[in-house]
Every structure is written in C-alpha cells, then in structure tokens.
Amino acid sequence: MCTDLRSLHTNTILHTLAKTYIYTKPINRQTCTSLECGREPERLEKTHGDGENVKLRTDSTRSWDGTRVSGAVRQQLYRCATVLPGNTVTNEPLLWLFRQKAVRELVYSGIYDQREDYTVVLQPFLRNLRLPLNAEGKADLSYFSGSDLHFSVRSFPLLASGLWNNMLEPAGQKNEVLELSPTLPPLHCPEQERPYLYTYHNSNYGVRQRGKAGWSDQKVFGSELTCADRDASKTVPVSVHKLRPADVKVIAALGDSITAGNGAGSKPNDVFDVLSQYRGLSWSIGGDGNITTVTTLSNILRVFNPSLVGYSTGIGRQDTQHAFLNQAVAGSVTGELMPQVRELLKRMKNNLLINFQEDWKIITLFVGGNDLCDYCKNPAEFSPDNFIKNIQEVLDTLHNEVPRAFVNLVTVLHILPLRELFADTRVKCSLFILNMLCKCVVNPEDNSVQLDELETLNREYQRRTHTLINSGRYDSREDFTVVIQPFMEDIEMPRDKNGVPDISYFAPDCFHFNVKTHAQAARSLWNNMLEPLGGKTMNQSIDQLIYLSCPSQEHPYLRTYRNSNYTYPNNSGQATSEAPRTTETTVAPSHKPSTTQVPMETTSPIVRTTGFYEQVSRNTANCG
Incomplete structure (x- = not known):
C-alpha cells in the first residue's frame, strides 16, 4: 500500500523553532500527495526571488516502516515542506537546526551538563512522523493546520504525550516515532526505583556513550x-x-x-x-x-x-x-x-x-x-x-x-x-x-x-x-x-x-x-x-542475515495446525489427548473500552480534548 509523507522527519517542522528566519511555502496538497507511490510530482511551485530549496539531511534512506525511499522522492517531499530564503539567512549557526546529527552532537558534547542545576536532554520523539490514511487511502493531513505543516490542535495531545513519555525514558532508549493517530499512547509513570525525570546522569549515559550511540x-x-x-x-x-x-x-x-x-x-x-x-x-x-x-x-x-x-x-x-x-x-x-x-x-x-x-x-x-x-x-x-x-x-x-x-x-x-x-x-x-x-x-x-x-x-x-x-x-x-x-x-x-x-x-x-x-x-x-506446522525452521543460524517474512494473500494468518493442514501424529507419550477443563471467565465490565487505547475523538473533525484529559487522569491515578 502506498502512502505519502512517511519519510518526513523532524527537519520538516524545525522551522517552528526559528520562524523569525524561516518562511514556510504554502503546500499544494495534491502536489505533495502525488509522491505517495514514488513518482515525481506533476508540478511543483517554484521558489520566489532568490530563494533556495533546503536540502534537509536525514540519517537514513528508509521511511518509518523500513521501506526504501529514493533520494529524489525525499528531496521533493522536503521541497513541499520548507523553503529558506537565501537573502534572510547567511550565518552558519542556523543551518544546524536542520541537521539532526549536528543537534545530537551539540547536546551529546556534555557542555550543558557542567552545572548541577541545569541540563539539556534531547527528546527525539519527533524524529519520525507516522501518518494514518484517510478514507481515500491518502495520508490524513488533518493533523496539520491549513495548507502548511504546522501542527493542528488535533495533534497537540499526541505531542504532549510523546514529550511526556520521552522525559520518562532513559537516554539511549527513547522512542523516536510520533504516531499521529486517533488514539493516545499509554502514558508512562515514574517508578519507585526511578522517580526522576531522566537525564544523561541518572541514565548512566555519559559523554562517551553519547558519542558512540x-x-x-x-x-x-x-x-x-x-x-x-x-x-x-x-x-x-x-x-x-x-x-x-x-x-x-x-x-x-x-x-x-x-x-x-x-x-x-x-x-x-x-x-x-x-x-x-x-x-x-x-x-x-x-x-x-x-x-x-x-x-x-x-x-x-x-x-x-x-x-x-x-x-x-x-x-x-x-x-x-x-x-x-x-x-x-x-x-x-x-x-x-x-x-x-x-x-x-x-x-x-x-x-x-x-x-x-x-x-x-x-x-x-x-x-x-x-x-x-x-x-x-x-x-x-x-x-x-x-x-x-x-x-x-x-x-x-x-x-x-x-x-x-x-x-x-x-x-x-x-x-x-x-x-x-x-x-x-x-x-x-x-x-x-x-x-x-x-x-x-x-x-x-x-x-x-x-x-x-x-x-x-x-x-x-x-x-x-x-x-x-x-x-x-x-x-x-x-x-x-x-x-x-x-x-x-x-x-x-x-x-x-x-x-x-x-x-x-x-x-x-x-x-x-x-x-x-x-x-x-x-x-x-x-x-x-x-511458517506452517511441519515446515518450521529448527536450526536458525544467528550469525547470518535474517530477513523478515510477510503474510501472503494465500496464507494471511499466523500459522496453526488447522490453517497449516497439519495432522498431529499419533503419540503414545505421557501427554494425554484429554483436553484440560475449561472454566468460565467473568465477562469484562461494560465500562472497559473495547479498543486497546482510549479514543481521542469522535467522528467530528474537532478534537475531543476531554478524551485526552481522561486518559491523563487515568494514567496519573495508576502512577500511585
């Protein structure tokens, strides 16, 4: 299935941190979404004056789900996202805002950890964005406001949840994907053993490890x-x-x-x-x-x-x-x-x-x-x-x-x-x-x-x-x-x-x-x-490349004896063919949600913020 904007990284929204210097060109949604199957767009708006298209850096040529994204497609996606007028920015310091590696190296250098009462911690949950598909099979851009890539109010609870969870994840193990979806992720809680907001110090994540990680x-x-x-x-x-x-x-x-x-x-x-x-x-x-x-x-x-x-x-x-x-x-x-x-x-x-x-x-x-x-x-x-x-x-x-x-x-x-x-x-x-x-x-x-x-x-x-x-x-x-x-x-x-x-x-x-x-x-x-029963790998070599298999149209299910057409051999061992007694279980209370996450919204395009606060209150209560 094709979808667009999967490879957008934090680079595409960093203009919000320096909007004095960076101007966002209005996005023609049809232009951007035409990239969804790896095609070049039929047309792209030209930059005005002596503006320059920013070649935003990314650490990988793969999108959030591991699929390969060509450099040409990535470049065109970024052209849809931000434009940096050349007559506005002439100094080098601003450019590192667009370079994840440079930002990481700056924070990981340890220069902000020289005092006991101050620190800077990199929270990478925005590094990768994942957008759901709408009814037409296109990327759902309702998480952004108007015709540009500013987040809309619909995204704010997700941003808040992502930031909060990052703050309670140890350095080196932080989530790097923001999933824009109708449901909120579970909120982390401080633990009795680790009651503090994570810093590089209490994560035992020194400058040396940061440089290698x-x-x-x-x-x-x-x-x-x-x-x-x-x-x-x-x-x-x-x-x-x-x-x-x-x-x-x-x-x-x-x-x-x-x-x-x-x-x-x-x-x-x-x-x-x-x-x-x-x-x-x-x-x-x-x-x-x-x-x-x-x-x-x-x-x-x-x-x-x-x-x-x-x-x-x-x-x-x-x-x-x-x-x-x-x-x-x-x-x-x-x-x-x-x-x-x-x-x-x-x-x-x-x-x-x-x-x-x-x-x-x-x-x-x-x-x-x-x-x-x-x-x-x-x-x-x-x-x-x-x-x-x-x-x-x-x-x-x-x-x-x-x-x-x-x-x-x-x-x-x-x-x-x-x-x-x-x-x-x-x-x-x-x-x-x-x-x-x-x-x-x-x-x-x-x-x-x-x-x-x-x-x-x-x-x-x-x-x-x-x-x-x-x-x-x-x-x-x-x-x-x-x-x-x-x-x-x-x-x-x-x-x-x-x-x-x-x-x-x-x-x-x-x-x-x-x-x-x-x-x-x-x-x-x-x-x-x-793998079907009767045909499973029993001697996997762990020092060789192992590629992940996929369900097929013919066999879309996790394999069991029945969908493998497998007949258990006659067995005279100690195991008995008598099935264990099955006890009745209590029906789940009606107030429990039928989905695994608390809904954030109804069918209305307006965010139901009460869902967000209900989720926060539940998780806060669970924190003890």
Whole structure:
C-alpha cells in the first residue's frame, strides 16, 4: 500500500523553532500527495526571488516502516515542506537546526551538563512522523493546520504525550516515532526505583556513550519490513486459525533472564551490568524504539497494529510498571513459573487498556535453560517428567483462563554449544563466571558420561514438549492454541569470519544474549510464526542475515495446525489427548473500552480534548 509523507522527519517542522528566519511555502496538497507511490510530482511551485530549496539531511534512506525511499522522492517531499530564503539567512549557526546529527552532537558534547542545576536532554520523539490514511487511502493531513505543516490542535495531545513519555525514558532508549493517530499512547509513570525525570546522569549515559550511540548507530539492530498487506480482518475473528498479525492487540511473555533482557544492553566488559534487565530490548516483548532501531516481536507487530499494548520498555524488574506484561523472572526454572502466570493474568484482567474477553493476545513462553544448567545439582527435580509437568501446568492454566490467545511455546535451546566459549582458547570468556551461571553444562569433561546425560536430557526436554503439544490437548477451543516455535532446537554457536566463536552476540558474561542476538531471535520467532506446522525452521543460524517474512494473500494468518493442514501424529507419550477443563471467565465490565487505547475523538473533525484529559487522569491515578 502506498502512502505519502512517511519519510518526513523532524527537519520538516524545525522551522517552528526559528520562524523569525524561516518562511514556510504554502503546500499544494495534491502536489505533495502525488509522491505517495514514488513518482515525481506533476508540478511543483517554484521558489520566489532568490530563494533556495533546503536540502534537509536525514540519517537514513528508509521511511518509518523500513521501506526504501529514493533520494529524489525525499528531496521533493522536503521541497513541499520548507523553503529558506537565501537573502534572510547567511550565518552558519542556523543551518544546524536542520541537521539532526549536528543537534545530537551539540547536546551529546556534555557542555550543558557542567552545572548541577541545569541540563539539556534531547527528546527525539519527533524524529519520525507516522501518518494514518484517510478514507481515500491518502495520508490524513488533518493533523496539520491549513495548507502548511504546522501542527493542528488535533495533534497537540499526541505531542504532549510523546514529550511526556520521552522525559520518562532513559537516554539511549527513547522512542523516536510520533504516531499521529486517533488514539493516545499509554502514558508512562515514574517508578519507585526511578522517580526522576531522566537525564544523561541518572541514565548512566555519559559523554562517551553519547558519542558512540545515537540514532544512526542503533539502526544496526533494526529491520526492514516490506509487507504490503498490513490490514486487520474486516471483522474481529472468532477463530485463532484466522488470526492476522494486525488483529493482535495484546502481547505478553513468560520465562527467565533471556526474556527479562539481562545484559541485553550492557557495554562490553561491564559484567556487573548483566544484572540490569533491559526489558525494552527483549526479543519477544520489548518495546523500546521502533522496528527501524530495535527488532523485537512487539515492534514488528506494532507495524501492523500501532495500538498494541503489553510490551515492556526500559530497564527494571518484572514488578515495575514499565515491565507491563513481560513477567519473566531472571533465574527461573520451570517449577517457578506459576507465580509469573498469576501476575500476568492479574495485570491483563485489571488494566483499562485491555479488554480481557475481546482482545486477541500473543503470549510467548521460553524457559528451560536454567533447568539444564542446574540438572546435575538435583537430577530428580529437573527430570524430564517434572519439566513437562511444569510446562503443562502453565499451559493448562492459560488454556483454562485466557480467552482469545495464541501461545508461542519456544522449545528449549540446544545448550551444549555454549561450551565452545570456554573450550576455544582464542575466546576471552571467564570460565569462573560461566561456571557460576551454568555449572552443569560447563563442568563435564568432553566425551564423558555426564556430558552424554546432559545431551540426552536436553533432547528429551524438546521431545516431551512436542509430545505434549502434538496430543492436541490445547486445541479443544476455537479461540485458543499453543504452537511450538522450534527455531532454537538445533541452534549453533555464531562464529566470526575466522571460525572463532563470536562473543559479540553475547552479553559480557558470555552467557546471556546481547541486543544483537535479541534482534536475531525476534526475527527468527516472527518467521517461525508464519511458517506452517511441519515446515518450521529448527536450526536458525544467528550469525547470518535474517530477513523478515510477510503474510501472503494465500496464507494471511499466523500459522496453526488447522490453517497449516497439519495432522498431529499419533503419540503414545505421557501427554494425554484429554483436553484440560475449561472454566468460565467473568465477562469484562461494560465500562472497559473495547479498543486497546482510549479514543481521542469522535467522528467530528474537532478534537475531543476531554478524551485526552481522561486518559491523563487515568494514567496519573495508576502512577500511585
């Protein structure tokens, strides 16, 4: 689908900061919108006098959703936006207003952090604009006033929300996209652990990190999503087997320190920072940035449905507000999952942004690594029988109590390749730390009985997981299913060009994923979700390029056993084909919204500002 103005950056509106010097040429909307499919406009108004068209700089040739935008189209879009008369501006300082890099370098230089009572913080939420389409399939320019690119009153609540949320996001993890839409984003709240407005100092974001970071450098972890069909179903589906990505309104996750994001954003060699839980970068539920800067399942789904809720942001434990529906607990083994499940259900049922009965949900469960790491300490506790019993208890509870849910069950990874990080003398990883984190994997000698037992246990965990799901136990309802996503079952150690294990994919402890691996895991999970049962990737190489797949016209749904035409094999394993008992759930109270965001307006073009203040008051109340 074509749309116009997607590549407009903050450059196009910076004239509001210096209107004494910059004059805005009236925009012919027909001229500008004719660029929507990458065509040159049929005509452009010429600049008057000795005026000069400003060549506004951008850090990327890609628009907000990753689609490539040609330089010619970008230049013409900017010509529609601003004109700088040459006889008005002759001094160099004004020009940096149009150069995001120069502004960033100025603030990041630290010259405004030399006093205790003053600071300047870059709030980048305006760097990218996303416009919705109107009924004619054109960009909805009603968010701008008259014939120019000044924001209209309709945009003011969105601007205020974007600025407020930026102020409560740590430096280096701030949202960079303003989505102009009829609904307000959820408002952040200060946390008990972090009650202050974020500065570079209390974000632990020094001048050195600022110089190395910045928007363009973060894009290495972003992705390009070129899917043409991003529409939701015409009516809300009642069957999980006809669930499109855009139908999903809620995302949640359960698991251990991998999903908690431990060490995901840690700097090299900063081992102690691995204790920090970078939930905003978590592969299956993180919501920092956007798809162009941080690849997570949430950010992929937000391209299809910008109103998605549940994703985690920033840094913190599972009990912080920013964790939201990321209830993974660092260090968890399968026998410790049920408290996570109970807290997840509580949060989903009690949050005003979620209609528990009606909203479609994706829940991702990934766990089992710590069971393998601790197996030798208590073989009975971490037996295959107990492992699958614990997994079944979690899935039975979700099946009994959660309506309209698609559950991703990511099978436990093949953990033995981790041994290569200390076995190869060319790799600088601490055996002492690895021994503390995963003794039962690190300690056994090569070709030993203990190592064979661990390999057998690892594969038995995987086999029992397949047996449980292949029983059909969780396919007794039309609105619920559990799908195994096996991309890590035969995962191999990533290697550099010399064949050496590549520690750039790991946190400083050489055990947890860093942000690069989280991005690869997110891409792999998404692709697995679009692959049919019986044809899913099981040995994804994380050191190779992974391109994001798209739903097709023939297969527009997230793949389930039914829409994959997959027949579960006859299974004589321990899993029973008897479906778990389904309990009735309470109908959601009528005052809860049927959409995941609070509406800002009615069908009238006038902004209903009361909706904005109602949203603020609700979020303020939730701040405690």
